[in-house]
Amino acid sequence: MSGKLFGVGLGPGDPELMTLKAHRLITSAKVVAYPAPDSGTSFARSIADGLIGNEAREIPIIVPMRVDRFPAKEIYDKASADIAEVLESGLDVVTLCEGDPFFFGSFMYLFERLADRFEVEIVPGVTSLTTCAAQLGRPLTSRNDVLTIIPGPLPDNEIRRKVEEAQAVAIMKVGRHLARLKALLSEMGLLDRAGYVERASLPEQKVHRLVDLEAETAPYFSMILIYKGDEAWTLPPSFSS
Amino acid sequence: MSGKLFGVGLGPGDPELMTLKAHRLITSAKVVAYPAPDSGTSFARSIADGLIGNEAREIPIIVPMRVDRFPAKEIYDKASADIAEVLESGLDVVTLCEGDPFFFGSFMYLFERLADRFEVEIVPGVTSLTTCAAQLGRPLTSRNDVLTIIPGPLPDNEIRRKVEEAQAVAIMKVGRHLARLKALLSEMGLLDRAGYVERASLPEQKVHRLVDLEAETAPYFSMILIYKGDEAWTLPPSFSS
Numbered sequence: 001m002s003g004k005l006f007g008v009g010l011g012p013g014d015p016e017l018m019t020l021k022a023h024r025l026i027t028s029a030k031v032v033a034y035p036a037p038d039s040g041t042s043f044a045r046s047i048a049d050g051l052i053g054n055e056a057r058e059i060p061i062i063v064p065m066r067v068d069r070f071p072a073k074e075i076y077d078k079a080s081a082d083i084a085e086v087l088e089s090g091l092d093v094v095t096l097c098e099g100d101p102f103f104f105g106s107f108m109y110l111f112e113r114l115a116d117r118f119e120v121e122i123v124p125g126v127t128s129l130t131t132c133a134a135q136l137g138r139p140l141t142s143r144n145d146v147l148t149i150i151p152g153p154l155p156d157n158e159i160r161r162k163v164e165e166a167q168a169v170a171i172m173k174v175g176r177h178l179a180r181l182k183a184l185l186s187e188m189g190l191l192d193r194a195g196y197v198e199r200a201s202l203p204e205q206k207v208h209r210l211v212d213l214e215a216e217t218a219p220y221f222s223m224i225l226i227y228k229g230d231e232a233w234t235l236p237p238s239f240s241s
Numbered sequence: 242m243s244g245k246l247f248g249v250g251l252g253p254g255d256p257e258l259m260t261l262k263a264h265r266l267i268t269s270a271k272v273v274a275y276p277a278p279d280s281g282t283s284f285a286r287s288i289a290d291g292l293i294g295n296e297a298r299e300i301p302i303i304v305p306m307r308v309d310r311f312p313a314k315e316i317y318d319k320a321s322a323d324i325a326e327v328l329e330s331g332l333d334v335v336t337l338c339e340g341d342p343f344f345f346g347s348f349m350y351l352f353e354r355l356a357d358r359f360e361v362e363i364v365p366g367v368t369s370l371t372t373c374a375a376q377l378g379r380p381l382t383s384r385n386d387v388l389t390i391i392p393g394p395l396p397d398n399e400i401r402r403k404v405e406e407a408q409a410v411a412i413m414k415v416g417r418h419l420a421r422l423k424a425l426l427s428e429m430g431l432l433d434r435a436g437y438v439e440r441a442s443l444p445e446q447k448v449h450r451l452v453d454l455e456a457e458t459a460p461y462f463s464m465i466l467i468y469k470g471d472e473a474w475t476l477p478p479s480f481s482s
Contacts, residue, residue, distance in 0.1 A: 009371070016262035019252065019367060023261060100371040101380075108380040115378065122375035126260060126365045130250070130341040134363035137356065139342075139349040144392040146403055151385040162387055165406060 003031075003092040005083065005118050007101035007111065009125015010047040013221075014201035017126045018047065025123065026051045029094035031086050033079070035106055036060035043221075044096040059083065059093070063106065080113035087118050100125040104151070104172060128200050129170055132223045135207050136195040140225065141168050152177040152224075156184050163188065169226040174198075178218040182210065190226055198222035244272075244333040246324065246359050248342035248352065250366015251288040254462075255442035258367045259288065266335050266364065267292045272327050274320070275337035276347055277301035284462075285337040300324065300334070304347065321354035328359050341366040345392070345413060369441050370411055373464045376448050377436040381466065382409050393418040393465075397425050404429065410467040415439075419459040423451060431467055439463035 008025055011017035026032065026048050036042035042060060045052075052058070061079040063072060083093050101107040101122050111120060129149065133140040141147045148166035150159055152173045159181070163169050171181060174196075185191050194210035198219050210224060249266055252258035267273065267289050277283035283301060286293070293299070302320040304313060324334050342348040342363050352361060370390065374381040382388045389407035391400055393415045400422070404410050412422060415437075426432050435451035439460050451465060 009367075011260065012365075014262070016265070017260050017365065019258050019260055020264060021255075021257040024257070100367075102374040102382075103371050104382050105380070108383050111380065120378065122378070124253075124258065124367045124371040124375045126250070126341075126367055127371060130344050130365040130368060133343040134365045137361065137363070139346070139352065141343075141345050141390070142349050144394055146392070146395070146399075147390040148407070149382070149388040149390075151387070153385055154387070158387075162406070165403070166389070 001090060002118055003087040003090050005087060005110070005114055005120045006092065006094045006123060007097055007105075007107040007120065008094055008123045009097050009100040010044060011126040012099055012128045012131040012201045013043070013047060013199065015047055015049075017131070017201055019123065019125060021123050022125065023051065025094050026096070027053065029053070029056055029092070031057045031059065031091050031093045032096060033059040033061060033083055033093055033110075034096035035063050035098075038062050038064045042096075044098050047098070048096055057086075059086070061110075076109040076113060080110055083110065084114060084117070087114075097125065100127045103127050103129070128172070128221065128223060131200040132170070132195075132197040132225055135197050135200050135205065136225060138195065138225075138227060140170070152181060156180065159184060160188065163190070163226065167228055169224075169228070171224040171226070173220060174218045174222040174224055175220045176217050178213075178222070179216040181224060182213070185210065185224075185226070190228065193228060194224050194226045196222070196224055242331060243359055244328040244331050246328060246351070246355055246361045247333060247335045247364060248338055248348040248361065249335055249364045250338050250341040251285060252367035253340060253369045253372040253442045254284070254288060254440065256288055256290075258372070258442055260364065260366060262364050263366065264292065267337070268294065270294070270297055270333070270335035272298045272300065272332050272334045273337060274300040274302060274324055274334055274351075276304050276339075279303050279305045283337075285339050288339070289337055298327075300327070302351075317350040317354060321351055324351065325355060325358070328355075338366065341368045344368050344370070369413070369462065369464060372441040373411070373436075373438040373466055376438050376441050376446065377466060379436065379466075379468060381411070393422055397421065400425060401429065404431070404467065408469055410465075410469070412465040412467070414461060415459045415463040415465055416461045417458050419454075419463070420457040422465060423454070426451065426465070426467070431469065434469060435465050435467045437463070437465055 034044040145167040275285040386408040388409045
């Protein structure tokens with residue numbers, strides 16, 4: 001009998017924001033897979049650091065971090081073949097996923113290659129979306145608000161239309177698009193309605209009103225949240241640093 | 242010195258989908274607050290059942306469940322006053338929140354009344370949004386998809402416009418709007434692109450293709466996810482029951 005493939009959400013980065021289920025599955029896993037850069041440490045693995053058993057087999061999925069284009073077909077073909085071999089041997093594979101496996105995650109590239117042949121279980125995780133809202137000290141949505149989640153790499157005109165339509169907006173994957181997005185939101189008169197968070201829940205986290213942010217580029221793990229109420233938004237007193 | 246107010250996300254319902262941090266805060270809490278119906282058990286409290294200490298003081302916030310209209314100003318005014326009194330006495334208050342405190346949650350009604358006077362910490366939780374995607378066995382979003390989250394109570398024309406604009410759509414709070422939403426999505430030719438989940442992650446969970454669902458009403462905790470790809474969507478083999 002084949003093993004089962006787990007896609008396990010680790011949450012946004014603070015190991016304490018992992019679920020009890022993720023914790024249980026990782027600590028008891030015999031085989032663990034995770035995305036890793038071609039140099040440096042794997043963010044996913046670092047969240048689970050100390051939980052992976054010494055005897056566990058590790059399958060790093062090396063994804064070059066300097067390109068912006070996905071999917072890297074060959075990488076996921078190869079990783080899926082490696083994982084399939086383990087599953088066929090009867091062992092389960094626990095795949096570590098930053099945030100939530102099905103929320104803008106790369107686990108989908110394994111899922112689409114393996115779900116027709118193997119049993120798969122997805123363990124949802126805390127997303128960066130609600131973690132950033134928590135850090136900004138303002139509810140993401142309330143009552144009957146429409147919330148739109150927009151990837152930052154989309155072109156200005158598309159982002160503009162989506163932002164105009166929504167009550168609450170999250171722009172993900174800000175990264176090198178920061179300056180362009182700031183200019184666009186400034187043009188739209190929304191700069192003082194926006195909050196910025198990078199590396200939410202990690203020790204190096206940064207939280208700013210977007211209007212105060214001087215940087216022109218941001219790390220990949222950064223987000224802008226926009227609240228289109230009547231009033232300019234400020235960090236609550238207990239959150240300002 | 243005043244105590245600190247915690248808004249603690251419990252996740253979607255399965256106690257194992259609680260974060261380690263929520264677990265720690267609840268087990269060590271001296272005062273716990275939570276929403277509760279005027280008759281029957283509190284869903285939030287039931288998720289944390291067994292973790293709340295015998296000595297802990299409990300503050301149930303009784304919210305009538307038969308009305309659809311919020312906020313019930315008097316209820317939250319009173320609850321905030323009760324909680325403020327505890328905080329002023331120097332004790333922390335851990336507020337149990339279904340899902341995530343800042344994602345369509347009622348914690349915001351306490352937050353807006355107390356955040357200017359007391360230190361507040363939000364502990365994000367796993368949302369029903371990604372839990373439903375996990376149960377349907379299909380990524381919520383990928384690559385540069387725009388995801389729009391729409392409350393079911395909105396009028397048809399608004400929902401139609403939002404659904405037309407997005408690549409991926411979640412309709413929350415389906416409840417008594419189910420029949421209307423099914424008719425709308427059928428008209429839009431999207432019925433076979435939609436999945437339905439109620440009570441995600443609980444033992445009584447139900448997962449269906451929307452096109453197969455015969456019920457005309459749904460519980461409040463139910464969701465429709467729509468994937469606007471080219472192909473009709475089916476539950477993956479490992480997920481069909």
